[in-house]
Amino acid sequence: MNAVEYAKPQSIDDAIRALNNAPAGARVLAGGTDLLVQLRAGHVRPPVIVDLKGIAELRRIEVTATGFRIGAAVAGAELGEHAQFAAEWPGVTEAFHLIGSTQIQGRATMGGNLCNASPAADSVPALIAAGARCVIVGASGTREVAVEEVVSGPGKTTLAKGEFISEFLIARRQAHSGDAYLRFIPRTEMDIAVASAGVCLTLDDKGLCTAARVSLGAVAPTALLVADCAKALIGTSLDDAALAKLAAAASAACAPINDKRGTIEFRTKVAGVLARRAATIAAQRARGN
Amino acid sequence: MAKHHVTTTVNRQPVELLCDTSETLLDVLRDELGLTGSKEGCGSGDCGACSVLMDGRLVCACLVLAVEATGHEITTIEGIAEGNTLHPIQQQFLEDAALQCGICTPGFVVAAKALLDRNPDPTETEVRFWLAGNLCRCTGYDKIVRAVLTAAAKMREEAVHG
Numbered sequence: 324m325n326a327v328e329y330a331k332p333q334s335i336d337d338a339i340r341a342l343n344n345a346p347a348g349a350r351v352l353a354g355g356t357d358l359l360v361q362l363r364a365g366h367v368r369p370p371v372i373v374d375l376k377g378i379a380e381l382r383r384i385e386v387t388a389t390g391f392r393i394g395a396a397v398a399g400a401e402l403g404e405h406a407q408f409a410a411e412w413p414g415v416t417e418a419f420h421l422i423g424s425t426q427i428q429g430r431a432t433m434g435g436n437l438c439n440a441s442p443a444a445d446s447v448p449a450l451i452a453a454g455a456r457c458v459i460v461g462a463s464g465t466r467e468v469a470v471e472e473v474v475s476g477p478g479k480t481t482l483a484k485g486e487f488i489s490e491f492l493i494a495r496r497q498a499h500s501g502d503a504y505l506r507f508i509p510r511t512e513m514d515i516a517v518a519s520a521g522v523c524l525t526l527d528d529k530g531l532c533t534a535a536r537v538s539l540g541a542v543a544p545t546a547l548l549v550a551d552c553a554k555a556l557i558g559t560s561l562d563d564a565a566l567a568k569l570a571a572a573a574s575a576a577c578a579p580i581n582d583k584r585g586t587i588e589f590r591t592k593v594a595g596v597l598a599r600r601a602a603t604i605a606a607q608r609a610r611g612n
Numbered sequence: 613m614a615k616h617h618v619t620t621t622v623n624r625q626p627v628e629l630l631c632d633t634s635e636t637l638l639d640v641l642r643d644e645l646g647l648t649g650s651k652e653g654c655g656s657g658d659c660g661a662c663s664v665l666m667d668g669r670l671v672c673a674c675l676v677l678a679v680e681a682t683g684h685e686i687t688t689i690e691g692i693a694e695g696n697t698l699h700p701i702q703q704q705f706l707e708d709a710a711l712q713c714g715i716c717t718p719g720f721v722v723a724a725k726a727l728l729d730r731n732p733d734p735t736e737t738e739v740r741f742w743l744a745g746n747l748c749r750c751t752g753y754d755k756i757v758r759a760v761l762t763a764a765a766k767m768r769e770e771a772v773h774g
Contacts, residue, residue: 326632326633326634327632327633327634328633329616329633329677329679331679352677352680355675355676355677355680356657356675359636359657359674359675359676359677360656360657360675362634363655363656364656372633372677374677374679374680376680398669400669423657423745424657424660424744424745424746425670425723425726425727425742425743425744425745426657426660426663426670426671426672426675426723426745427657427672427675427745429666429669429670429671430671430672430675430676511744512741512744513658513744513745
């Protein structure tokens with residue numbers, strides 16, 4: 324096996340340069356909880372690994388009047404300890420916390436969870452529901468993209484060669500808004516979602532839903548943002564009829580695979596159940612703030 | 613290419629070593645530094661037998677490149693006892709016989725220490741969730757969980773009464 328080079332740039336510009344000058348197959352390293360497993364299994368043989376953890380912007384959480392900026396290489400445990408973010412975005416926080424064990428949380432990052440591009444990535448539906456955007460940097464400049472635009476299929480992203488995500492942008496919690504994320508696994512922890520749902524919604528003073536975003540995971544090649552689910556909720560008081568419509572719209576959007584973890588029928592049914600339950604939790608949270 | 617020259621701290625001692633990019637922290641702890649307390653169970657972050665602390669944070673040494681340890685403080689199972697005095701968690705594992713084959717034990721002790729450093733009074737549920745990344749194929753976990761809870765109680769007692 325050829326030796327793998329390692330670079331740890333200290334700035335975004337240096338990282339872009341390192342990736343641009345690298346031969347094909349170079350990989351960026353954030354937490355490494357997916358990359359090191361792929362390296363060991365021989366699934367990837369990158370000529371160069373570019374470690375992004377030396378770049379300050381990728382390692383910090385900033386709170387401004389309008390939003391949170393979360394560095395793409397912030398570890399799950401670090402984000403989980405950010406009390407203000409956890410209070411404003413409990414759904415995103417819980418989703419990220421579901422990724423792996425305590426040990427994995429010590430390393431795993433939001434940028435890595437998104438760019439590993441697993442259809443079952445837990446943080447992704449929650450981020451999509453939250454309307455999160457990411458800052459993508461590269462040799463041709465900086466662009467801002469909605470999270471749902473990043474993954475194009477299992478293991479594939481829309482990032483060009485040499486591009487990487489530097490930060491995630493998430494708004495501050497709006498009044499009467501709440502988010503939630505639920506997944507189904509056959510045990511209580513340390514497993515991969517069989518189906519999952521993230522919901523973020525906003526109520527008016529009378530308790531009518533004025534805005535909603537619903538995202539499903541593990542039921543299609545990428546996490547889905549389902550407009551029909553949002554339509555089922557907006558304008559309603561989130562009564563049983565609206566929640567039944569939501570569940571039906573979620574199931575209708577599913578295009579899952581059959582595998583040992585779940586059948587097509589099971590995933591399709593459970594995605595609707597999870598969307599409904601997540602919407603109920605999000606509504607409780609919205610009423611509480 | 614040349615090997616990386618890594619300067620790090622392991623169990624409060626400054627350490628310098630040479631490694632290839634593809635070597636993990638676990639590889640160098642065991643093979644270069646002779647710290648064989650950390651075990652390799654799976655090599656993929658599932659079993660927790662290689663649990664170490666990196667700047668006080670619990671990680672799997674098999675999922676950290678050795679070169680990533682540069683400038684960080686690593687604590688392994690060998691750094692948990694104070695000289696010849698076992699850490700209360702280690703002592704309790706012995707007293708409660710919270711192990712059988714022992715392969716998972718170093719990882720459990722390091723993980724439990726990381727928990728009690730943050731939360732000196734965890735519930736049983738909190739202990740079980742925190743330790744979910746440490747697999748034991750012998751004991752059924754019950755003795756391990758009870759040992760951690762008892763060690764925590766003794767450490768709290770010690771903190772109050774000295």
